[in-house]
Amino acid sequence: MKVSELQEHGFTALTLPDGDREIVGAYMGDLLSWVMGRARADAAWITIMSNQNVAAVAVLADVSCVILTEGVTLDENVKGLAEAKGINVLTTALPSYEAAVRLSELI
């Protein structure tokens, strides 16, 4: 499914510069080097981390979107950065596990 379609299923877009991107699988984790090493290209990355480094990792690991859980949002400057780098970021009030379960029903 396309990243933008997540909005119809309880995920709120914070940035959506590349909403047509297709989601292929997912990876859940908050430690950046694990994500770098294990997430596949085009995966959705589920995390509670929302600092600036997340934007860099998302670009370099080439994930299709970042899904912030537990209601985490982005600071304005990180939001601007994600936007500029073409990174889709969505948020949900669900905890990471429930968000992953939800996503797996969808993709």
Place this chain on the structure above:
Amino acid sequence: MSEPLVFHYDVDGSDFTSAGQASVFVKRNLRQLGLDPEIIRRVSIAMYEGEINMVIHAEGGEADVIVTEDAVEIVLKDHGPGIADVEKAMQEGYSTATSSIQSLGFGAGMGLPNMKRYSDEMQIDTELGVGTTVRMKIRLT
């Protein structure tokens, strides 16, 4: 492309939050060169881990990326504390990162293993109190 293409960056060691800029820049350049996306991804990840290590463990350094017809070579040079036991540092999970660095999401002890995994060749030259140079090569063919 007969002449090798060289990119040089000074990696600022004082700013953890914006670390990774050199890698993001290299990625953009390699894209413009039209390299295979999977190769670009491997270069990006290997370089990012090395760049971050220079920032969090060595107060910054220099990065050179050399693109030739058959490989991308990444050279990361710092004048930090050096690595006492390289074999130990290469193990998954080994980290000396402080808890404040861990709170940013670093310090899993996975950086060097990732660099090894995503490069075809990797060499670490390090001396305590002098610095560390990491060379990685990702073959294009």
